[in-house]
Amino acid sequence: MCELIEAIKLSKIYNLGETYVHALREVNLSIARGEFVAIIGHSGSGKSTLLHLIGCIEQPTTGSVVIGGKDTGRMSQRALSKLRLHKIGFVFQHFYLLPALTAYENIELPMREAGLRRRERKDRVHGLLSAVGLIDRGRHYPYQLSGGEQQRVAIARALANDPPIILADEPTGELDTRTGTGIVDLLVAINQKYNKTIVVVSHDPEIAQRAERTIEIRDGVIVDVLY
Ligand SMILES: Nc1ncnc2c1ncn2[C@@H]1O[C@H](COP(=O)(O)OP(=O)(O)OP(=O)(O)O)[C@@H](O)[C@H]1O
Ligand SMILES: [Mg+2]
Numbered sequence: 351m352c353e354l355i356e357a358i359k360l361s362k363i364y365n366l367g368e369t370y371v372h373a374l375r376e377v378n379l380s381i382a383r384g385e386f387v388a389i390i391g392h393s394g395s396g397k398s399t400l401l402h403l404i405g406c407i408e409q410p411t412t413g414s415v416v417i418g419g420k421d422t423g424r425m426s427q428r429a430l431s432k433l434r435l436h437k438i439g440f441v442f443q444h445f446y447l448l449p450a451l452t453a454y455e456n457i458e459l460p461m462r463e464a465g466l467r468r469r470e471r472k473d474r475v476h477g478l479l480s481a482v483g484l485i486d487r488g489r490h491y492p493y494q495l496s497g498g499e500q501q502r503v504a505i506a507r508a509l510a511n512d513p514p515i516i517l518a519d520e521p522t523g524e525l526d527t528r529t530g531t532g533i534v535d536l537l538v539a540i541n542q543k544y545n546k547t548i549v550v551v552s553h554d555p556e557i558a559q560r561a562e563r564t565i566e567i568r569d570g571v572i573v574d575v576l577y
Contacts, residue, residue, distance in 0.1 A: 353416075354514060354547050355381040355404055360413035362399050362570075373399040375570040376413065381549065383514065386541045388561035389551045396570040397551040398519055404549065405438050405517045406430055417515075435464055439508025443520035445500040447492040453479070453503045454488035460510040478506035482536060498529035505536060509546075516540065518550045522557065534560060 357379040364371040373396045381387055389397050402408040403415055406422050414423045417437060422430060447456045454475055461471045479485050482502040492500055501521060508516055518537065522530030534557055541548045550557050558564045566574035 353380045354383040354385075354418060355379075355549075356416040357400070357404060358414045358416065360400070360403055360410050360415065362396070362403060362408070363411045372570055374403070374410075377567075377570070377572055379565070379572065381547060383547055384541070384545045386538065386548045386560075386562045387550070388558045388564045389549065389567060390553070390558050390564060391567035395567045397567055399570075400567065401517050401519050401549065401551050405440055405515075406434055407440070435460060436511050437513050437515055439510070439513045439516045441501070441504050441508050441516065441518035441521045443523040445492070445497075445504045445524070447500055447503055447507075449492050451491070452488065453484065453490050453492070453495065453499075453506075456492070456503055457506045457510055460507060464511050474510070475506075478509055481509075481540075482506045496529075497525050498532055501525065501533050502536065505533075505540070509540070509544075514547055516546050516548045518548070518552075520552055520554075521550060522552065522554050530554060531556060 357377055360374055360377040362374040364373055377400060389400060391397050399408070403410050406415065414421050416422065417433060422433065425433065451459070457475045457478055458471050461474060479488050482505055484499060484502050487495060487499060495503065521537070522533050525533060537548055537550065538560055540546050550561065552558065564576045565572055
């Protein structure tokens with residue numbers, strides 16, 4: 351299998367005036383195309399930081415992130431925006447749907463950014479609503495949806511431009527156990543059916559159990575890799 355995501359000696363230091371926080375310390379990590387990886391660790395260990403660096407929404411202090419063989423540290427801002435739009439889908443704990451847009455419009459938004467035509471957007475949004483089990487919820491606004499449904503919309507939005515990589519930060523953190531299991535089932539199905547590479551940060555033991563590989567981070571260092 352070829353490596354899709356590579357983190358090479360990745361460090362992140364946050365500078366807070368007088369103090370520095372070493373959120374990540376020379377982390378090396380390779381993730382192959384089609385893998386389902388869970389990242390676990392205590393609060394403050396650096397999980398979200400790692401996910402943000404891999405997803406190119408934050409830059410490392412030192413080290414590099416290589417996606418599909420390309421060193422993202424050498425890319426222009428324009429090329430990075432394109433990479434984020436087409437190669438990476440993000441799912442967050444708090445969903446982050448736009449409240450003034452319907453489920454349909456939230457899923458459609460990244461397609462508009464990518465310049466897809468209306469007809470194609472429509473076909474794809476319907477396909478995605480169906481894939482996440484919400485075909486009859488397209489006209490609902492986020493406040494008219496349950497937490498589990500909102501997260502399904504967020505997952506469909508992450509898939510909007512058919513990216514090879516889905517990154518999820520505590521996707522079941524806001525949900526009860528049963529609803530959370532439904533979301534984990536959906537992520538597993540997306541991994542298997544569409545061969546998406548999925549990296550999930552979670553405290554949820556169920557996610558770690560169902561991932562192919564679990565990585566533990568402690569104080570910004572990878573301490574355990576369980577296969
Ligand atoms: N923007 C920031 N500025 C300063 N410090 C930060 C920033 N983001 C994170 N940190 C610090 O970096 C460390 C790692 O944070 P991170 O959010 O990656 O942890 P986490 O493992 O995701 O924790 P949690 O499980 O609580 O979400 C923490 O000590 C945190 O306080
Ligand atoms: Mg976090």
